[in-house]
Amino acid sequence: MNADTIVEYTAAILMVTGGLMSLVSAIGLIRLPDVYTRSHAATKSSTLAVLLTLLGGFLYFWALERFISVRLLLGILFVFLTAPVAGHVIIRAAHRSGVKLADISKKDELAEAKERLMEEQNLERLNREKKNDSGV
Amino acid sequence: MNKFRGTGGTGATAAQFLLNLFIAFLWMLLLDEDKFRVTTFAAGFIVGIFIVFFMHRFFGTQFYLRRMFAIVKLMFIFISELVKSSWSVIGQILSPKLTIRPGIFRYDTVLESEGEVTTLSLLLTLTPGSVVMEVTEDGRGLYIHAMDIESSKQALIVQLKNFEKAIMEVTR
CATH class of the missing domain: 1.20.5 (Single alpha-helices involved in coiled-coils or other helix-helix interfaces)
Structure with missing residues (x-):
């Protein structure tokens, strides 16, 4: 077994693992109950899947064709920059527009905090109105 | 020091x-x-x-490549956390019965500048099992949605502390 074969097998293993990871994240996308947990499956397992697949490709071209593919590395970089932003924005929008958490969820400190904020604002507004009334 | x-x-x-x-x-x-x-x-x-x-x-000065070493260290910490938490999330997804208890909790970070907090949330959102949902206006409190709040909240906080320490080594 020479060095080329070893690298070839390593690249193949990386790519197959990446493929399996995206399969798992697809299964997760179907199985999980609500938008919040689904976004975990959609954005997260797939970042590792993309990382492994592209790394496998990079390794293959580097070792066997002596070609350093900057494009593959840039692909990894940009997936890592954009995937978390997308996940964050999607579930923030979901929570802001009032999507309920699944029934199995345990606690929601954000909703509690939002409620407290709303109450404070309401109280403030009431106070202001009262002041205005007494002023007039 | x-x-x-x-x-x-x-x-x-x-x-x-x-x-x-x-x-x-x-x-x-x-x-x-x-x-x-x-x-x-x-x-x-x-x-x-x-x-x-x-x-x-x-x-009498700091080593000029210290920041580069810190960045490399941060990358290694991130990759190890990525693999560890991917493994646990795969286990949760593929278990025959869904036993997870998702939830949202608040974490107050010790990091200060905007760049530091952004890096922390980026790394945290990239590692499976946790998504940063909302950042408070002063930029110190993070609301984190965790895949399994009962069993992994402690592990998540340890992970957060690791990231914080490594980020501070880079920026300070």
Whole structure:
């Protein structure tokens, strides 16, 4: 077994693992109950899947064709920059527009905090109105 | 340990870098090869890195590649966390019965600047099992949605602390 074969097998293993990871994240996308947990499956397992697949490709071209593919590395970089932003924005929008958490969820400190904020604002507004009334 | 922090400005960094370049040139000239080879120069530069690293305390400044080492360390921490938490999330997804208890909790970070908090949330959102949902207006409190709040909240907080420490090494 020479060095080329070893690298070839390593690249193949990386790519197959990446493929399996995206399969798992697809299964997760179907199985999980609500938008919040689904976004975990959609954005997260797939970042590792993309990382492994592209790394496998990079390794293959580097070792066997002596070609350093900057494009593959840039692909990894940009997936890592954009995937978390997308996940964050999607579930923030979901929570802001009032999507309920699944029934199995345990606690929601954000909703509690939002409620407290709303109450404070309401109280403030009431106070202001009262002041205005007494002023007039 | 940080007694000399602040004295090592850009001037000191440049001085250490120049010394390193000088060692690399010296190495190349002393080897006396018949033509210029990049590999020899690179080898000299690496030797220079070691010499400057062992000498930097005598300059009274911080080692000029310290930040780079910190970035490499942060990358390694991130990759190990990524693999660990991917493994646990795969286990949760593929278990025949969904036993997870998702939830949202608040975490107050010790990081200060916007860049630091952004890096922390980026790394945290990239690792499976946790998504940053909302950042409070002062930029200190993070609301984190965790895949399994009962069993993994403690592990998540340990992970957060790891990231915080590594990020602070890079930025401060």
